[in-house]
Amino acid sequence: MTDTILIIGASGQIGSELTAKLREIHGADKVIASDIREGNSELVNAGPFEILDATDLKAIETIIDKYKVGTVYLMAAMLSATAEKAPMKAWELNMNSLFNILNLAKDKRIQKVFWPSSIAVFGPTTPADHTPQTTVMEPTTVYGISKQTGERWCEYYFSRYGVDVRSIRYPGLISYKTPPGGGTTDYAIEIYHEALEKGSYTSFLKAGSYLPMMFMDDAIQATIQLMEAPAENIKIRSSYNLGGISFDPEEIAASIKKYIPEFHIDYAPDFRQDIADTWPNSIEDKKAQEDWNWKHSFDLDKITQTMLENLKKK
Ligand code: SER
Numbered sequence: 001m002t003d004t005i006l007i008i009g010a011s012g013q014i015g016s017e018l019t020a021k022l023r024e025i026h027g028a029d030k031v032i033a034s035d036i037r038e039g040n041s042e043l044v045n046a047g048p049f050e051i052l053d054a055t056d057l058k059a060i061e062t063i064i065d066k067y068k069v070g071t072v073y074l075m076a077a078m079l080s081a082t083a084e085k086a087p088m089k090a091w092e093l094n095m096n097s098l099f100n101i102l103n104l105a106k107d108k109r110i111q112k113v114f115w116p117s118s119i120a121v122f123g124p125t126t127p128a129d130h131t132p133q134t135t136v137m138e139p140t141t142v143y144g145i146s147k148q149t150g151e152r153w154c155e156y157y158f159s160r161y162g163v164d165v166r167s168i169r170y171p172g173l174i175s176y177k178t179p180p181g182g183g184t185t186d187y188a189i190e191i192y193h194e195a196l197e198k199g200s201y202t203s204f205l206k207a208g209s210y211l212p213m214m215f216m217d218d219a220i221q222a223t224i225q226l227m228e229a230p231a232e233n234i235k236i237r238s239s240y241n242l243g244g245i246s247f248d249p250e251e252i253a254a255s256i257k258k259y260i261p262e263f264h265i266d267y268a269p270d271f272r273q274d275i276a277d278t279w280p281n282s283i284e285d286k287k288a289q290e291d292w293n294w295k296h297s298f299d300l301d302k303i304t305q306t307m308l309e310n311l312k313k314k
Contacts, residue, residue: 001111002070006032006063008054008097009076011039014116014170014219016178018073021220023047032067036076040178054097064109071112071227074101080120080143081272082182087142094146102153105163113165114227117151117239119212120144121169124278131212131280133241133287140278151238158237166226167239168219171283174303175216176310184275185211188252191265192307195256200264203249204272210281214244215298215306222294229292236287244296245303246282255304 005022009015010033020043023031028047036053038044050063054076063069076097083090104110122131123138139145147169157163172185180186187203188211194201205211222242226234247255253265288294298306 002068004030004032004067004069005071005073006034006067006069007073007075008034008052008060008101009074010043010049011035011037011178012075013175013178013180014173014216015073015075016040016043017175017216017220018075018223019043020046021224025224032063032069034063054100055093057100060100060104061109064104069110071114072101072104072110073114073223074098075116077116077146078143079181079183080118080141080275081184081186083143083146084141084271084275090142091146094143095149098150098153102157102163102165105165106157106161111164112227113163114223115150115154115165115167117147117167117169118143119169119171119279119283121148121151121239122278122280126280128281130282130284131241132284133236141275144278155238164231165237166234167237168222168226168242168288169239169283170219170242171212171214171244173214173216173219174307176307176314177216184272184279185213187249187272188213191249191252191256192304192311195260195263196308196311199260199262200266201253202266202268204268204270205249205276206267206269206273207250208248209273209276210246210248211276212244212246212280212283214242214296215303218244218296218298222288222296225292225294226288233291235291240288240291241283241285242288242294243283243285245298245300247300251300252304255300256308258301259304259308
């Protein structure tokens with residue numbers, strides 16, 4: 001197995017931080033960043049970067065051969081809110097990119113795959129509090145349907161073809177380095193930007209909309225821990241639940257007020273409210289704890305403090 005890593009979707013919210021962290025661990029030359037667009041100059045200049053369309057199998061093959069890639073992190077996807085505006089396009093991107101990578105692994109052209117799933121795999125009939133690993137899953141968004149289908153295919157490729165594919169159901173991810181692209185949980189990032197810029201925020205989710213959330217550093221840590229765990233410890237080949245914290249717009253506003261006392265929130269729910277209403281309030285992640293020692297470390301106030309401090313510097 002070669003130790004070269006390819007990240008597809010490296011310019012995105014998760015991809016950019018994952019690339020930086022993996023380069024820190026393995027060395028810049030061992031981590032090939034790729035995306036359909038160029039990311040920030042830091043990412044592009046810090047190591048190899050290739051323009052790559054995740055649905056273009058030939059182009060992926062060329063890069064895999066060129067760099068002798070062993071592991072692929074497939075981070076390219078259309079997120080929940082954007083996907084609702086272009087369902088077929090979202091389905092094609094989210095599924096075809098996954099099949100490209102799973103088939104390369106099946107043919108032993110690459111050895112290991114990471115593919116992100118999401119809390120969007122759950123739906124209105126799922127128990128909403130401390131949602132367990134195994135439960136009712138009837139997603140109602142095209143994004144959720146693509147992630148749930150993807151999970152089934154990951155498990156199939158593992159049991160049928162022995163593909164070493166690993167996955168996490170990410171909660172809403174909060175970060176300050178790269179903006180998110182078109183998710184329902186994005187309000188929890190916008191709120192920090194606008195708290196600093198305007199002192200107020202109009203939330204597209206209403207008070208009481210609890211969602212599972214996590215700080216990006218925790219999510220990156222989890223991803224690397226999962227990928228470094230011995231294969232025999234990975235008991236779940238669909239995707240692992242990953243907890244973290246849970247809050248609603250009111251609680252995040254209260255946390256911001258500890259640092260910006262005059263901060264004010266109001267509410268103008270839009271179509272994303274309907275999406276949020278179908279997702280869990282909080283997630284139970286016992287399996288990740290048992291199988292690869294997962295534990296999150298950022299609570300809401302620590303997230304608020306880190307977000308405000310770093311966005312202020314920007
Ligand atoms: N954060 C994502 C979204 O809101 C969920 O995976 O679409």
